[in-house]
Amino acid sequence: MSDDGLPEEAAVTCTGLRYSFGRATAVDGLDLTVGAGEVFGLLGPNGAGKTTAIRCMTTLLPVPSGMVRVFGHDVAKDRMRVRRLLGYVPQQLSADSSLTGRENVSLFARVFDVPRRERAGRVAQALEAVGLAEAADRMAGTYSGGMVRRLELAQALVSAPRLLILDEPTIGLDPIARTGVWEHIMAVRAASGMTVLVTTHYMDEADQYCDRVALMHLGRVRAVGTPRRLTDDLRARLGADASPTLEDVFRDVAGSGLDGADHKGGEFRDVRRTRNTASRVG
Amino acid sequence: MSAAPATPPPASADGAGEQDRLGLLLVPPRHRPAWRLIPARVAAMCVVELQKLRHDRTELYTRAIQPALWLIIFGETFTRINVIPTGGIPYRDYLAPGIIAQSTMFIAIFYGIQIIWERDSGVLTKLLVTPTPRAALVTGKAFAAGVKAIVQAVVVVVIAALLGVSMSWNPLHLAGVIAAVLLGSAFFSCLSVTIAGIVRTRDRLMGIGQAITMPLFFASNALYPTTSMPDWLRVISAINPLSYEVDALRGLLLGVPSHLTLDFAVLVGAAALGITAASALLGRLAR
Numbered sequence: 191m192s193d194d195g196l197p198e199e200a201a202v203t204c205t206g207l208r209y210s211f212g213r214a215t216a217v218d219g220l221d222l223t224v225g226a227g228e229v230f231g232l233l234g235p236n237g238a239g240k241t242t243a244i245r246c247m248t249t250l251l252p253v254p255s256g257m258v259r260v261f262g263h264d265v266a267k268d269r270m271r272v273r274r275l276l277g278y279v280p281q282q283l284s285a286d287s288s289l290t291g292r293e294n295v296s297l298f299a300r301v302f303d304v305p306r307r308e309r310a311g312r313v314a315q316a317l318e319a320v321g322l323a324e325a326a327d328r329m330a331g332t333y334s335g336g337m338v339r340r341l342e343l344a345q346a347l348v349s350a351p352r353l354l355i356l357d358e359p360t361i362g363l364d365p366i367a368r369t370g371v372w373e374h375i376m377a378v379r380a381a382s383g384m385t386v387l388v389t390t391h392y393m394d395e396a397d398q399y400c401d402r403v404a405l406m407h408l409g410r411v412r413a414v415g416t417p418r419r420l421t422d423d424l425r426a427r428l429g430a431d432a433s434p435t436l437e438d439v440f441r442d443v444a445g446s447g448l449d450g451a452d453h454k455g456g457e458f459r460d461v462r463r464t465r466n467t468a469s470r471v472g
Numbered sequence: 473m474s475a476a477p478a479t480p481p482p483a484s485a486d487g488a489g490e491q492d493r494l495g496l497l498l499v500p501p502r503h504r505p506a507w508r509l510i511p512a513r514v515a516a517m518c519v520v521e522l523q524k525l526r527h528d529r530t531e532l533y534t535r536a537i538q539p540a541l542w543l544i545i546f547g548e549t550f551t552r553i554n555v556i557p558t559g560g561i562p563y564r565d566y567l568a569p570g571i572i573a574q575s576t577m578f579i580a581i582f583y584g585i586q587i588i589w590e591r592d593s594g595v596l597t598k599l600l601v602t603p604t605p606r607a608a609l610v611t612g613k614a615f616a617a618g619v620k621a622i623v624q625a626v627v628v629v630v631i632a633a634l635l636g637v638s639m640s641w642n643p644l645h646l647a648g649v650i651a652a653v654l655l656g657s658a659f660f661s662c663l664s665v666t667i668a669g670i671v672r673t674r675d676r677l678m679g680i681g682q683a684i685t686m687p688l689f690f691a692s693n694a695l696y697p698t699t700s701m702p703d704w705l706r707v708i709s710a711i712n713p714l715s716y717e718v719d720a721l722r723g724l725l726l727g728v729p730s731h732l733t734l735d736f737a738v739l740v741g742a743a744a745l746g747i748t749a750a751s752a753l754l755g756r757l758a759r
């Protein structure tokens with residue numbers, strides 16, 4: 191990776207991606223490149239369009255306008271091939287509470303066509319990789335929030351994805367559980383070299399773990415670069431004696447009424463959805 | 473061949489421990505040929521259903537109550553009153569296949585609710601991001617509903633046998649019973665997934681499910697032969713797949729005259745139609 195962080199081969203490229211729910215435009219001309227092997231953070235206020243953009247990349251939503259490619263494959267045309275490259279952990283907690291941890295992971299081994307002889311071993315390694323080997327045969331409904339998140343990570347990792355997409359993997363977790371999730375992600379990533387695309391509202395996490403971040407607001411990327419570079423740029427604007435953090439960059443981007451529109455993040459609907467996510471287990 | 477990496481890929485000295493521990497997670501599984509995809513997904517969904525049944529059997533017991541009541545109260549009473557023309561067999565016997573079909577239909581119709589729950593809880597969303605074509609996912613879910621229905625059918629058969637209904641235990645006939653129940657519940661579960669795709673919320677689906685199950689049941693030959701129906705009802709019964717399922721079950725279990733070829737043709741056609749419609753609407757659920 192070069193110094194300003196631009197990678198050689200792209201894991202994800204979005205050009206002019208647009209998506210609307212009825213009259214509400216959620217993603218509004220998104221241009222984004224995630225390099226292979228990066229840990230890339232997609233940041234932005236509630237309602238910025240991060241989840242919608244991710245759902246377009248994961249083939250969950252169609253791509254009505256613009257182009258999305260995953261490792262060169264057109265997401266709109268080559269769905270099956272794209273899905274084989276993906277591991278996905280959605281924003282809401284999504285393990286099946288009426289199955290054990292092992293059964294949850296095993297299902298994903300099956301639907302990713304892991305041959306039978308290899309299945310048990312692979313499932314065990316995935317559970318081991320997220321520190322759930324001990325709890326594997328308990329019902330997922332009895333897991334804590336942090337354990338559910340790690341279980342979902344195991345589900346995503348069992349197929350050895352080249353691109354791991356995590357939508358707010360640490361939402362609603364205590365600081366120790368958050369570190370736990372991140373350490374498991376980074377360990378697997380170090381061994382496998384997979385690309386990680388992650389969204390988070392915790393600027394300290396983004397700063398610590400992401401090679402590059404993009405700040406989204408009102409459906410579009412407003413700033414992109416290494417955390418270091420973004421803070422440096424803001425410092426250059428504020429004057430030499432300021433020492434802005436990534437959070438200040440976030441406030442700078444999200445607080446500005448871009449395109450004349452008011453800051454519309456944090457609407458009731460957005461906040462409620464986030465809180466639902468935080469409270470639901472399994 | 474895809475299982476070959478029993479030896480982990482070469483690792484740098486410091487990463488060796490990690491590589492060992494994560495060896496299998498570094499190699500993506502090989503693709504299955506397309507023609508094996510659907511059977512493999514069907515198997516995966518059925519396994520999940522069986523695992524759930526193993527963990528929680530209460531549903532199995534509570535679901536046995538209604539059919540038992542139908543057979544004991546309704547069946548015994550009408551056997552005594554003896555007003556329904558059954559073609560010479562006791563009404564209790566005549567009713568048993570109808571109750572098998574009815575109780576498995578109920579399970580299948582409410583399977584759509586489980587799908588909506590899976591949507592709300594994100595389980596379905598994640599499955600849609602796996603290399604599983606919509607049609608394979610729906611077929612898998614349809615047969616998984618069938619697994620539940622077959623378990624229910626076994627329970628009702630046991631209750632009926634305890635009540636003294638004389639049934640055929642010919643393995644070939646029983647295999648036919650399983651096939652009919654499987655196809656019937658594939659259709660009804662897909663019907664409910666289709667409705668789920670249209671109405672999209674659990675409450676609405678509950679309402680519609682409740683509104684259609686009884687009419688489907690009464691407008692069929694499950695309780696009485698179509699010959700005793702008014703003409704308009706007979707027309708509805710003739711387009712109701714439940715009637716064909718009941719007819720097949722009666723023929724197979726009781727050995728009474730039936731139209732097995734027609735019955736199975738209709739059931740296969742209905743299941744195929746249901747799977748097509750449900751796959752087309754599944755995407756709407758994810759949105």
Ligand SMILES: Nc1ncnc2c1ncn2[C@@H]1O[C@H](COP(=O)(O)OP(=O)(O)OP(=O)(O)O)[C@@H](O)[C@H]1O
Nearest residue numbers: 211216235236237238239240241242243460464759
């Ligand atoms: N299913 C939906 N129907 C209608 N509008 C939606 C739907 N999903 C999202 N939106 C709207 O689209 C916009 C973008 O939402 P999105 O979930 O992509 O934001 P986000 O950046 O992921 O926010 P958060 O940080 O809260 O998760 C919001 O205004 C939201 O209200």
Ligand SMILES: [Mg+2]
Nearest residue numbers: 240241242281
């Ligand atoms: Mg989101």
